[in-house]
Amino acid sequence: MDKAILINNVTKKYKLYNNTKERLLDLITPKSYGEDFYALSNVSFEANKGDVVGFVGINGSGKSTLSNIIAGIVPETSGSVKVMGQTALIAIASGLKEELTGRDNIEMKCLMLGFSKNEIKELEPQIIEFSELGKFIDQPVKSYSSGMKSRLGFAISVNVNPDVIIIDEALSVGDKAFAEKSFEKMNEFKKNGKTMIFVSHSINQMKNFCEKILWLEYGMVREYGSVEEILPKYEMFLKKYKKMTKVEREAYKQEAYERQQAILEI
């Protein structure tokens, strides 16, 4: 099987500051201020070409951080990340320039992906049509609603024919009709053997669309395997988690952070 994504021991460390003064002082004397926070700790997983992998996990478990690292938007602190081919990330805030119009954003993104001016001219009408933005395509993106931004991001990404497509919650803000159209396009990609990563809190979408599930918990891999194996376990966990009191959730988190510390010390 050809590998499409190889993630080996990836860690992402952020610094958390108590106030702006600390943040500024840390720029002058690095390492003196702020507390280390690990959004990802030694995450490893592989996906084959054509796999459709869903990332699940409660809020803050590291799904977007890992998606952004795979897309090359956020650098990893340590570990190795290999992605074969061109990646397209579709997220609610996926690098659109707010001051530029929708049309200028299309051009900019396509240029960044290496398309020539002539190729962009050919692609542009189909991107605009897919986005259904009408006259708004010539308005600055800052005037768009989050659903409109998501439409534009989606329309660009799916029409530039990437090898690896990452969809991070982008379908949660659009309307139902656009989401359905987007799913059709994603199914077409699936049939054509594209590798896809799908981040969503909707268990049904995961069930219908993904083949494998990566379950993240406080920045660590809890489980990775087939949808049939992992999703029922995750659903059971969610039921239990929802019933936990605030104190129980805090204790659960604390226990996870202790495990994280142990992993990081190895």
Ligand SMILES: Nc1ncnc2c1ncn2[C@@H]1O[C@H](COP(=O)(O)OP(=O)(O)OP(=O)(O)O)[C@@H](O)[C@H]1O
């Ligand atoms: N730039 C940053 N600086 C500090 N901490 C960050 C930064 N970006 C993300 N984090 C933290 O990293 C952790 C993982 O965040 P991430 O957005 O990857 O989680 P998620 O699983 O996608 O969450 P959600 O389901 O809420 O979208 C969170 O605790 C978040 O606060």
